Amino acid sequence: SAVISQKPSRDICQRGTSLTIQCQVDSQVTMMFWYRQQPGQSLTLIATANQGSEATYESGFVIDKFPISRPNLTFSTLTVSNMSPEDSSIYLCSVEGYLAGGGNNEQFFGPGTRLTVL
Amino acid sequence: EDQVTQSPEALRLQEGESSSLNCSYTVSGLRGLFWYRQDPGKGPEFLFTLYSAGEEKEKERLKATLTKKESFLHITAPKPEDSATYLCAVQVYNQGGKLIFGQGTELSVKP
DSSP: OOOEEEEOSEEEEOTTOOEEEEEEESSOOSEEEEEEEOTTOOEEEEEEEETTSOOEEOTTOOTTTSOEEEEETTEEEEEEOSOOGGGOEEEEEEEESGGGTSOTTOEEEOOOEEEEEO | OOEEEEEOSEEEEETTOOEEEEEEEEOSSEEEEEEEEEOTTSOOEEEEEEOSTTOEEEETTEEEEEOSSEEEEEEOSOOGGGOEEEEEEEEETTSTTOEEEOOOEEEEEEO
């Protein structure tokens, strides 16, 4: 399977600031996803990031709050903008696609970024 | 609405005591059902993908099965290192690869 890294692994931020999270994959992948895992909750998809096109956001998530970049087939960023304590979560990127070393639609996850907003 | 429900929420076992975790789903068109293991502070670790009713997959002490309404993750003779949260997720046709997760089952195996 693909090796996925995220930076930073954790951060503590002040209300009203923004944080950009990076996701790096060691092989070229077709689809990348960003998920949120709120404390004690399961994972919820924020958006799908495909190279060469704009990200597709799920209901309840907007581009102004969570802008995403996908400049190439191995890298993506998620920015959490104008943060509030409600944004305190673990943010995870995942990758899918044959190039990732799995089956046709298997998804592999990065280690996550634990964000605390004060 | 596509939904995934896992039970029980928490399960405590003694080492060697076999059991099963359940994942019930209601979806418009199942593309695949996924099982993941998540340790505290880490991202989910991929275990299995099941695609059609009747399919089974095994990995060490774990065996996943699939019917048209639910999936089971059977754990045979568990060890303390099997303690983790087990997540079930479904992928639905025409939803672009999105995974819809259940709430997870927190498994604790005591020596």
